[in-house]
Amino acid sequence: MPLLGDLIEVLESWFDPRWAESWDAVGLVCGDSMEPVRRVLLAVDPVPATVGEAIAAPAQLLLTHHPLLLTPVHGVPADDPKGGLIHRLVRAGCALFVAHTNADVADSGVSDALARRIGLDHLRPLQPLTAPPLDKLVVFVPSTEAGRLIDSLAAAGAGRLGDYERCAWSSEGLGTFVPGAAARPAIGRTGEIETVVETRVEMVVPRGVRTAVLTAMRAAHPYEQVAYDLYPTIAPEIGVGLGRVGQLSTAQPLAEFVDRVAQSLPATAWGVRAAGDPQALIGTVAVCGGSGGSLAELARDAGADALVTADLKHHATLEASVERTGLALVDAGHWSTEAPWLDDVARRLRDHFGAELEVAVSRQPTDPWNVHAPPRRSGAPTE
Numbered sequence: 001m002p003l004l005g006d007l008i009e010v011l012e013s014w015f016d017p018r019w020a021e022s023w024d025a026v027g028l029v030c031g032d033s034m035e036p037v038r039r040v041l042l043a044v045d046p047v048p049a050t051v052g053e054a055i056a057a058p059a060q061l062l063l064t065h066h067p068l069l070l071t072p073v074h075g076v077p078a079d080d081p082k083g084g085l086i087h088r089l090v091r092a093g094c095a096l097f098v099a100h101t102n103a104d105v106a107d108s109g110v111s112d113a114l115a116r117r118i119g120l121d122h123l124r125p126l127q128p129l130t131a132p133p134l135d136k137l138v139v140f141v142p143s144t145e146a147g148r149l150i151d152s153l154a155a156a157g158a159g160r161l162g163d164y165e166r167c168a169w170s171s172e173g174l175g176t177f178v179p180g181a182a183a184r185p186a187i188g189r190t191g192e193i194e195t196v197v198e199t200r201v202e203m204v205v206p207r208g209v210r211t212a213v214l215t216a217m218r219a220a221h222p223y224e225q226v227a228y229d230l231y232p233t234i235a236p237e238i239g240v241g242l243g244r245v246g247q248l249s250t251a252q253p254l255a256e257f258v259d260r261v262a263q264s265l266p267a268t269a270w271g272v273r274a275a276g277d278p279q280a281l282i283g284t285v286a287v288c289g290g291s292g293g294s295l296a297e298l299a300r301d302a303g304a305d306a307l308v309t310a311d312l313k314h315h316a317t318l319e320a321s322v323e324r325t326g327l328a329l330v331d332a333g334h335w336s337t338e339a340p341w342l343d344d345v346a347r348r349l350r351d352h353f354g355a356e357l358e359v360a361v362s363r364q365p366t367d368p369w370n371v372h373a374p375p376r377r378s379g380a381p382t383e
């Protein structure tokens with residue numbers, strides 16, 4: 001039987017906490033990583049209904065997409081709604097673990113599951129994440145001093161690539177200079193051409209340690225005037241990112257596509273709505289589970305005919321869709337667009353841990369919009 005720590009290790013390898021937004025709160029909320037886990041329950045929201053379901057199972061881990069404690073708290077008293085949930089979980093020996101924006105961008109993540117559920121193929125991130133920016137330092141140093149300089153630059157944080165440290169590339173050549181009247185050269189004499197065998201050292205520098213690396217370079221370099229270049233580089237995409245763009249195997253009119261979305265996703269009380277020409281053909285589709293309205297422009301730039309997401313606002317929708325920008329907006333509900341991810345994670349957990357772990361997905365809809373009235377019939381009295 002796996003320990004909670006074993007599950008966390010696997011989950012964090014799929015949903016790297018470093019991918020989470022800075023404002024987010026992901027990871028273990030409560031629980032002991034040394035405790036065994038026999039049953040896991042997956043849910044979008046950590047609310048009384050899903051916490052109750054986890055405790056009744058009984059599950060030893062409730063894995064949710066949304067954080068319970070997104071804003072900082074100084075305590076978890078039992079008479080506070082969220083503190084009360086923590087108390088119930090701890091008393092029942094059930095841990096709570098959150099994979100939120102780190103699961104949104106992951107491959108495979110929340111939007112992958114949504115896209116596949118709708119029937120999209122050839123998926124790629126709508127807003128790719130890039131690696132942290134690195135600069136390239138090129139510095140010229142007398143060859144006899146090159147090793148010492150590389151040591152100092154590495155100690156200040158240069159030359160780190162993945163699991164490797166002190167990465168540097170060197171080539172040898174001739175440096176030449178004439179020391180001026182006021183110079184105090186380490187090598188050479190005033191007014192005379194000097195030629196020195198020098199090494200060109202190249203190392204990457206994370207932008208956050210630039211000042212420290214340049215300070216270390218000047219301290220370790222024998223020359224009064226250090227010759228160096230610092231180049232910004234283009235950060236590579238790392239294969240994950242927010243939202244997805246994909247293709248339907250056959251394009252279909254928006255009205256039919258909206259019906260397809262409604263039939264594909266878990267049902268809510270109020271269904272699926274869209275803004276756009278009902279006859280417009282939808283072939284390329286962008287999706288973003290949860291609140292993805294801010295991705296409309298990227299979706300349009302990516303050539304999407306429609307964006308499937310949730311929490312769309314009146315004015316933004318008017319501007320993005322109805323004013324003929326060619327992008328239909330489909331509001332399929334926050335919970336419904338994120339729930340397909342649960343089945344994806346459940347399948348992966350079963351594949352990884354086999355019969356040792358029971359994995360269940362909560363089927364309780366936690367969409368808060370639970371009451372719906374159909375529109376007023378035309379011709380019906382208004383008073």
Ligand SMILES: [Zn+2]
Nearest residue numbers: 290291334338
């Ligand atoms: Zn969400």
